[in-house]
Amino acid sequence: MATIDINQVSKIYTGGVTAVRSVDINIADGEFIVLVGPSGCGKSTLLRMVAGLEVISQGAVRIGDRVVNDVDPADRDIAMVFQNYALYPHMTVYENLAYGLKNRGTPKAEIAERVAEAARMLQLEPYLERRPRALSGGQRQRVAMGRAIVRKPAAFLFDEPLSNLDAKLRVSMRGEIKRLQRRLGTTSIYVTHDQLEAMTLADRLVVLNGGQIEQIGAPLEVYHTPASTFVASFIGSPAMNLVKGDLHGDRLAIGPAMFELGGYAPASGPLTVGLRAEDLRIAREGEVSFALRVDYVEELGSQRLVHGTLGDQPLTAALPPETALGDAINLAIPPDRLHFFANETGKRIGNGLPAPTTPAAERLGAGRLVAHR
Amino acid sequence: MHKTRFFDHLILICGVLFLMTPVVVAFMTSTHTAAEIHSKGLMLSPGGHFAETYTTVLTRQGGFTGQVTGARMVMNSFILGVGFAAGKIILSMLAAYAIVYFRFRMANLAFWIIFTTLLLPLEVRIMPSYQVMTQLGLINTYTGLIVPLLASATGTFYFRQFFKSVPDELLEAARIDGAGPFKFFIDVLVPLSRTMMAAIFIIMFVYGWNQYLWPMLMTTDESFFTLMRGIKSILQVWIGSQIPDYNEAFALAVLAMLPPVLIVVIFQRWFIKGLTESDK
Incomplete structure (x- = not known):
């Protein structure tokens, strides 16, 4: 659990293309922030900079009170859920959930306990011995979320996690994500291009366009008084x-x-x-x-x-x-x-x-x- | 689905006959005595000397020094085939890993340079290779037999293509999960490549098993002779009025065929499984 401060962050690719321009966001502890915008607006790039998967060209990202610009993704105390789930196909659900803990040298007993807890929370218990291949889209998405939960990170980062699901499943998974985040109280950043998802999930919305922030505000505030x-x-x-x-x-x-x-x-x-x-x-x-x-x-x-x-x-x-x-x-x-x-x-x-x-x-x-x- | 008809079967049967007849003839002929083969030619019916011919071939000490047996040659071929296949897989996987996942300057150029040089067949570079091995004192060693042929453009290329098809998110997820370059390779890439490895193992084992020219250059000591050389040497004994041991040559040929067939049969299951399992 931590605050995240994104301070004047820019992403400039070699060749001079600016994908993100001087973005400032202060995220409170436990807050659910949704970055929303059309494709190519820089929302994913921003998220990946927070995750450490992209180098930050300018500015600083602070998780808790630590500047993480040069910290390895593994040491940033974050967990990420990807659009295509990125589950390890050759590992069972249990191994998928346990892999991050295992790499951190968590004792076996504790791994088992945490995986069991996450599986219970996400109703994945019957599937622990299966491989991702044998799961439906929604179940895979839940495994991806479970992989984030077991780590008990300071922040969850979601990169369009529901885009690969059909419309009906998307609605129910949306609810589950919201409920889960409430229950765990973990600071979350969620990227989507779907304004409906953004409205329903966010404590605060960040509307991005062309790499810049257009407006930050609560969903209804943004709805009723759009800044542009x-x-x-x-x-x-x-x-x-x-x-x-x-x-x-x-x-x-x-x-x-x-x-x-x-x-x-x-x-x-x-x-x-x-x-x-x-x-x-x-x-x-x-x-x-x-x-x-x-x-x-x-x-x-x-x-x-x-x-x-x-x-x-x-x-x-x-x-x-x-x-x-x-x-x-x-x-x-x-x-x-x-x-x-x-x-x-x-x-x-x-x-x-x-x-x-x-x-x-x-x-x-x-x-x-x-x-x- | 297409319904199988008589005509389809006919084509299949013709194909099977075309491919299997030489093998059957070789096997049948090998069970006759050399004199019989010399006078009557190839056989299609079983002769009565199966057990003794094969026992002789596997256990009789032959060659110039009179010390090398068929079993020894089978073992040598096996070491060559397995060492070859395993070495090539390890080497080309590591090379492909470096090329795909580590951004260094001119990586692509390096790859294509390696690739084009290795496209040259062994025969073209056989003199320099031989000289290097002589100077290193590796004549008549398994190292000398295997190592110079390990670098494989084909293997590197296959693994490179395969690694490129692995989604980037998998790497990113592993990075967030705290897996470094080595762990990612061992825990994720290697298990994912199992079917690819099986495919390359088949190809490379057969390739190594069938090597003839290189082992002939590299080995003067008969205890390093491979099966392929053994077959040849049997037919070379024209002393006086002696008939070459056709039956033994055929028996060795049949024996030489078995291991590759077994390898293909065993690994094919994996191979097909890998092809049919969707969703990597």
Whole structure:
């Protein structure tokens, strides 16, 4: 158990390609941090630098109060779970779990005890004498996790551990990882490109893009106040609608649609407006609304995703499944759910409108998150 | 699945006949007496001298010095074959390990240089090799017989390809598990290469067993004679009106064939197992 400090860490490959640029993350003891971003954003490289599998070009990584830049991976007191499990194919499950302990000269009795404990925790007891070949994907993944657990390391590092599993198994393994991490209280860094995995697992999310941190924050914080258009479009499914708008005083124009912001004016002139598909709803009588021309509809069962155009800009709305649809529908959005981003930098402008006081429960967003999933 | 038909069997039977007939003829002929073979030619029916011919071949002390027996020659061939195969596997595995897992300058260039030089057959470099061995005083030793032929481009190449196919994560997992370069090699790579080793053992044992030219140069002492030389020397005795011991030559040939066949049969199981077991 330990804190991990990633301090101004960069990775520059020979040839001058910068994969990770001056990253700062302070991870508290027992915290579950998820690094999320599209492929090639440097998240795996960052994790591998913490693991010691890649050389740190600049900056320092501290595990506990020890700088580990030049420490061998074996001596960093970390355990890693790989995407393709990386189990030793010629060893039984027991030997796989015991190998790391054996190399460290742990007494035999203690190895047996720790392996038994991990096997019990992961329900691997019936399979201890089998080889990885004879296991299913989920079981292999559990063995890979068991190999990390038995070592009782200061930190777990997960490198897209669920990517090779089918969708259903992924959901249940996600739950298991979360539960296990809670139970053991081990500091964890988890790399994924799946925003859903990131949202559900993380205590704090680190959104990376092009080797740089876009935003660090709790999942809901990132969801509700994305720091940039990149984060806005990456976190949440379907992706947040980003449309061109024009702000004059407190009046916002998006194509033909006009919104009153009631005195709120974070900027003026053209900017990018973000609207979450799930914040859009069918307009009630007399409400400020705008017309969406419907292109096509995706049925998800729990909701229907209506893809259409507002003026000449594409827009997606997540509506309840019973919604009646025509060629065009009238939509409304509470003004406090609008997000504003600068056109040039993509950075967030202002913190959005203060929410009206009444529907506080709804504002929490928890229910909504579940629904949109 | 394709249903086996009469015609398929016919082709298979023809193949078997084509391959097996010479062996059967050799064996049958070896059970006749030399005089009979000399007058009647090759035989297809069993003769009555199986036991005595084979006992003679294995135990009679022959050669110029009258000390070398067939059994001794079998043993020599065996030492050569096994030493050859085992040595080649160890050497080429270590070489491939260095080439694949250690990044040193011009590793690839080094590999290709080794590879191309070793592509030259033994016959091309036989004079310098012989001279080196003479100067080292290794004539008439097992070391001299085996060591110069150990460096194997084929083996190195196979192991190199195999190691390259081992996923990198395995190495990384082992590093995190605290296994150094030596432990990784012994605990992970060697067990993983078992099927590869079996395959190379088959090839190299047969290659070593069948060596003729090199042992002939390297050994003047008859106690180092291999089977292949023995067969030849039997046919060389044309003294006066004596008929060459055809039966003994055939018996030795049959004996010479057995060990490679056994090796192939034994290791083939491993070999096929390795090929059919998916998911390394």
